[in-house]
Every structure is written in structure tokens, then in C-alpha cells.
Amino acid sequence: MSLISLTPLDLSLAAGLVLLLALLTHRMQLGLSKQIIIAGLRTSVQLLLIGLVLKSIFANSAFIWIAIISSIMLFAAGREVMVRQKRYFKGFWGFGVGVISMFVSSFAVTVFALNVVINSEPWYHPQYAIPVLGMLLGNTMNGISLAMNQLLQNAWQQQEVIESRLMLGQTAREAISDIRRESMRSGMIPILNAMAAAGLVSLPGMMTGQILASSPPTEAVKYQILIMFLIVVGTGFGTIAAIGLTSHRLFDKRDRLRLDRLKIRKG
Amino acid sequence: MNLTLKSLSIHNGQSFDLTVPTGECVCISGASGTGKTLLLRAIADLDPHEGEVILGEAESQTMPANEWRQKVGLLPAESHWWFDTVGEHFSKSNPVMLKKVGFGEEVLGWQVKRLSTGEKQRLAIVRLLALQPGALLLDEPTANLDAENTKVVEQLINDYRKKTTAPVVWVSHDPRQIKRVGDRWFQIKEGKLVEGKIQ
Structure with missing residues (x-):
């Protein structure tokens, strides 16, 4: 057809x-x-x-242009992660945590997929590199934003509990362990739900697009499975990075909870 | 072990110098907002501050923060709990101490949400003392308790102090309580500790 x-x-x-x-x-x-x-x-x-x-x-598939457009996409995604937080870090960290996490979730995973799985020639061929990166950025961003938002909100609301645990001799890592675990779950559940429903309840967007654009359904399905795996891996790694960086920044060297480092988004 | 504060400063204009000798209970009062809670938090190294806090030979910054906080046990006016049952908050059972505050060992299986304020506070003290702190920082520990529970808490802390000779800093507004538990009494006035006479 x-x-x-x-x-x-x-x-x-x-x-x-x-x-x-x-x-x-x-x-x-x-x-x-x-x-x-x-x-x-x-x-x-x-x-x-x-x-x-x-x-x-x-x-014109020059590497420099692909690098430039990829960087713009990455920074835009990092900013998007920041603006989705009700509370966010002041200064560089507000933007930095989002960018670093998106780099881990999407850039690193895309480079792996292009070099090891897809084997496009050259590896940065824009027909593969840009769509795969775009899919990963767009889909992992939700998980990372949800996890960070949950972590920062809960840290704010449960200040007394965290500090009570510190007072009883727990380290910062121990005092925030339950909140970290819940935040990780919040970040991962949407993609795990999407994977469970894929093909039964919903036809994923990329696969649908390929089929509409006349690709054979079996080929579209293979790419969709690849993308789903990359998204869950990217969301997992990115969320781990975001939670690790966020909880590190929430405390100082003396394991004091530093909510004064946060700003609240108005409106 | 003496507890010594040297030029402890939390925010502008405040500078606290104080030595609480081993086994002594120093009570601190002051109007709302004068920094009583902040002083205790700074001693426990929960907030950034300047100056030194020394317990025995150890200065707070020379040891990991969690070890320091275990040494200087801080008890707030309201206790906080994060697991479902009481027992999950204790590393090991301490039947003798539980009995002193009116509980049997079965309390460890109780749901935290069913505890009254008084029960929570009595158990919070047992939870703290089980860590065997070398000093006690008490921030109005009986503020939300009735007379009977207040008496139990005062007795438990007094017993611990006598047994361990831990220095105690006790924030209280109640002159009768200060008379009952305090050896010396200070007020925070204009960012300084001013000693008064216990009456």
C-alpha cells in the first residue's frame, strides 16, 4: 500500500x-x-x-548539526523538567538536575541504541538519531518530572519526620529512604503501565505512525518494542540519576535538611 | 561529660556561651521567637551555625553528623513517627524502660495512629533514651501532656540523668517545672543567655 x-x-x-x-x-x-x-x-x-x-x-547529515539540534532538544527537555516542579532548586541546580538526568535517560541510551542495536551508518545518521532521541526525551521526561516532583514535595511536607530520623542518628540517606523509594515508583509506574497495556489496550504512537506511513506492521512492531525497552531503561536510569542528585542537594555535608535551597513556583 | 557552647551563633546578633557540667540540668526560657528551639537545633547540628559545641572532649564537627546527633539526643515537643507500628521504630526492645513509662512489651505491636499524644511522647522518650545519648536537649517535652504524663516524663529523664550523669538542656516555660527539674535557669534576652534565680 x-x-x-x-x-x-x-x-x-x-x-x-x-x-x-x-x-x-x-x-x-x-x-x-x-x-x-x-x-x-x-x-x-x-x-x-x-x-x-x-x-x-x-x-546534509553533518555531525555538528546533529550535535547542535540534539543539544537544543536536551536543554529544552531539562528546562521542561524544571518548570514541571512545584518546588525546585535555586540557581544552577534547578536546571542542572533536569539536564543531567535527561542526558542520562536519553542521550546515553540513544548513543547506545544507535551504535549497538540499530547499527546505522554513520551511527549518528539523522533519520535514526533525531527520532530516537526525541522519543526518549519526550517519554522519559514524564517519569523524571513525576519522580522529582514527588521527592521535593514529600521532603517539604515531611520535614519533621525526616529531621526526627536525623535526630535519632540516621544518616541523610537513611532518613529519606522511604521518600526516595516512593518517588522512584511514581516515576516508573506510567511507563510500566504503558508497557503492560501496549498492544492490548493501546497501539503506541510511534508504531501507529509507521503503519500509517506504510511500513509493514511487523517492522513497526519491532521498532516499537525497541523503543519501549529504551524508554523504560532511560526512564529508570534517568529517574535514579534525578533522585540521587535531588536527594544529595537536599542535604548539606553535615546531613542537614536544606529546604532553604528550594523555591516555590507561584500559580 | 560537660556540654560546652562557645560563641554559638545561629543568626545575626546572637552568640551563646554556656557550659553545662556533667549531670546538671540547665533550663532555658524566653519569649516566643527568641531562638530557644534554634539553639537546641544548632547544638544538634541540624541547622547551619557558627561557633563550637563540645561534649566531653569531642567537638561536633570532628565526627560524622549522625554520630554527633546520637550523642546529643534532641527531643522536640511533638514526636514524629514514620512506620505503621511502634516496634518498627525501635532497634531492640527495652522492657524495663517501657515499664517505667507505663507500657508492657505488647506496645511494640500497636499501631502508631492509635496512640494518644501522651502515649506518643512517653514512647518517644524511650526511643531516644534507648540510644543512650551522652547529653539531652529537651524542647518543651511536656508541653502537650497532662499533669500525670508530665510527672512520668520528668521522673524518667531525672532517672536517666542520675544514672548516666548526662548534662541536660531543658527548654521550659513553666516556673514550677523549672523548680522541679532545673539546677540553673537562663532566659534568652536580646540574643544572650541571662542567668536568673530559680524561685
């Missing part, structure tokens, strides 16, 4: 449905219509722009 190319009119019809939803939420006074329209516009503009960027990168 050949690819059915979508025309601007086809996309306009889908956009019409989004507008209809915005209108409905406006009539129901849900306060969401503006956000729906802005999100729709952002999606369209951002994806059209990345389409153009990818088109030119595919035509």
Missing part, C-alpha cells in the same frame, strides 16, 4: 475539531478554551518547524 499524503485541507479538518472543542469548553465555562487553542497553535508551529529542520538535516 502506498503512502496517502495529507493535504492542508485534511489537517484543517482536524484543526476544525480542535476549534470545536475550544468552543465547547468556552460555552461550558471550563476556562480551557484559550489553552486548547494555544496548545494547538504551538503543536502546529513547532512540528512544522522541526519538519523543515529535519528535512534540511537529512539532506
